[in-house]
Amino acid sequence: MSVLAAVVLVAGGGFGVRALAQGVPAPLAPRDLAAVHLASEMVSLQWKPVALADSYEVVLSNAADKKRRTVLSTTTAVEIPGLQESTKYLVKVRGINLPTGEDKQPGKYSSVATIETPEAKFPAQIPATGFHTTDVGSATIGFAWDPIIKTKSYEMQYAVDKDFARPKAIKVDAAETKAQIKGLEPDNRLFVRLRGQGIDGKIGRFSETLTVKSVVPTEDVPMRVASYNIRCHSCGGPSWGQRRRPVVNTIAGQSPDVIGLQEAAQSRPSGFSTSQFEDVRALLTSTGTEYRVTQPAIGASQGTRILYKPSKVSLLDAGSVRYGSQKSGQNPRYMAWAVFRQRATGQEFYFVSTHLQPGKDSGAVGARNSQIRQLASTVASMNTKKHPVIAVGDFNDFQYAKFYVQSFMRQAGYIDPLGVQNRSRTPAGWAPVEKRIHTNYDSYNDSARRAKIGTANPAFNGTYLDYIFVTKMKVKSYENVINIDGSGNFRGVIPSDHNMQRADVVLPY
Template sequence: MTYATPSGLTSSAQSSTSLTYKWNAVAGAPKYRIQISPNADMSGASFYRFSSNTGEIRSLKPNTKYYAKVRVITLDGGNLSPYSSAVAAKTLAAPVLSAITNGLSVASYNVKCDNCFDGLPNELTWSGRRDAVVSTIVSKVPDVVGVQEASQGWLKNETRPGGLSQFEDLQERLYKRGINYQLTNAKRNNCVNDVTPTNCVYADRGASQGTKILYNKGTVDLVSQGSVALPKLSAGDNTRYLAWSVLRQRSTGKSFFFGDTQLDSSKASGYYELRKAQTSAIVSAIARLNTGKLPVITVGDFNSHKWTDPSNAPYDVMVGAGYVDPLGNTYKNDAPSAFATAELRIRANYDSYNGFERKARARNTTGNGTYLDYIFTSKMRVGKWETVINIDSAGNFIGTIPSDHNMIHAVVQLP
């Protein structure tokens, strides 16, 4: 069976690194292929498949004219129509930006809970890897870092009265490295006696289990803080939280809203929908709590990525609410979208989850890796994004692997 040649091909949107095309749909067409080249004779062309009559071509050169054609194809790539005539479109010139001044350094880091030891190759217990976690954070000295799985449970072999939680241990060790990191909320449990959950009489203490925010008291001031419990599927599920704070950057006097979360990780039936509901609850909570309409930075382990089926629901909810992923790491695509805001990308091709594998996971050499962990922002400049890993020239971790997740770090400029 043959199909009509698609008509009406045009470039409907342009950026410095991408061109978006649309064309008239062909009735019954299974799929389409776009052929694109910087040369009018179509030499050196690249090819892209699309399921509908629109598509974005990424990773193009700025200020460059490209020629494109479209045809109908089968689901597995067989030709069903001739190519259309070529149309020309030009990418925009790369923007010239001034250097960011008074940058705000932020990070997200799942440090893996002390009592979650799996005995994986290269995995050490918390006592064996905590100094590596501290060194990773100190290497970037973020003004604010949201951590996940820094458990409120007492560490084993800790003899001081009242015990010591994992997040308290982390804060103390950071402080001993000469940086005055403080917890926005140091409560362990939402109980009248927050030190232990035993015989708990409920009281909202702003506790958020292992989801904690640490801030550098030398560079930012704490204005307010709290936590919001997120929906869960059954009473026996571990409660997930949005830990939140309003902070003020000392160098500019500007305030901002910072959120930190870890969504449920279960792959069982109903939990895809739960993660979507939990993210919707986060969006609603920020809208309710951010009464001053401050710039927003939300970080965390969303336990969903661009290859999750049927979709990366938490990502879609955040972007749908107007928040920006600086990497433009959209569904089933490694190339940054036209909406990516990171001006400098460092090791963004590495995955945020490493599984304690000695060889650091990377999907590609230049695009975006696979991320469970995110830094979402409201509209603001993002001068730098980095996946923070200590690796050798062969891509192997050097020394102790700090956690099964890599820290992600960004430098932003508050509007």
């Protein structure tokens, strides 16, 4: 068989020779290539057929970036989707001959046709413009963007990874062109993007992705902590049904971010379907601010519990320890602990609530002293990152008793903000508290109608069984919480035989 020789460029450079079947010419260039339908994201093309073409190859390229797409068709028409709106494209077509038993014979390309896609019919399908941050804080970042006509709603997505593997979304209606991401930790980097949904229901394309980071606060961000022995429901005096609302009103009135409870019994008060500590939590939440218990299980730490606001702190870990030293025949004593992160600053800290062994006999004193040593050693062993610590509770030792607990805690690196000293009502010079409220009253009121006052001097200290111990940090204020009239008498039902202790502290950052 006779052949025609053609010189061609081969891969890697150089020239080669291939055989073309004699008498099998390549197709001529197609004519009249034109767009018969053009939309914002697709084009339909058509051209006249040419002899010898078994199929056609269409090449489309973006006039700006020269990116090419090749589409094959067995007819003289083709539809190409996935285009960009308001974009100029160049397109050409050639026929391909497929002789039996031979390689394909591509023909000549047609003349290059220019097409330009229009704007989207429903503008919500196009990316939002003007997407930017309006304010960047430590816990909140605000965004705004230009409105898009014929838009039904907007969706703002954000994620911690640029690939948006697990995005969260905030949706706003068409009347809004702004949104906020709330509840962030300081120095939190996020990737954020926006898209619209048209009135036809079609979802638009995303805007360019913004990379944002919440800031680290430069000013003090106080955190409110508290301790409250609420008196167990079976410990005598007014019933829990009479005291429960005064107890909860006392807590809600101070609105602590974290509070340690003592004698919040795990058993059910008469006529109630839940435990005493769960009743407190539920009643608190019903006042309008959600509270949670770090260990909600019955038996976790008996009446020693920790409640917290999830809106203010994030719970990272929690547990409890039954002290090794217990007084025979008495209720077992526990410490409940938790690791939190303050949402406003991102600072992590330990919080401990405890109720040490009461009593003045040698057995009680020995158990109590052993318990406080175990508390300090347990926290020290867990706190490998040296986070700030706040230890609250009814420590059952005061300045006119043994005063071992207070002395030991100071040796262990803890500070009593009030600076209570042995056998004295005068505060120590190192006491860090900046503002005092009713700290000259005793922390234990014994359910007496008249509040027990240790000294008339408001800058001095009453007698304290209940403490808020802290490691080194600012203490903006401290309040021995009592609801009394001008004569020093309690108003209404006395909530408990102990007063709630409340402090506003600033975690070191």
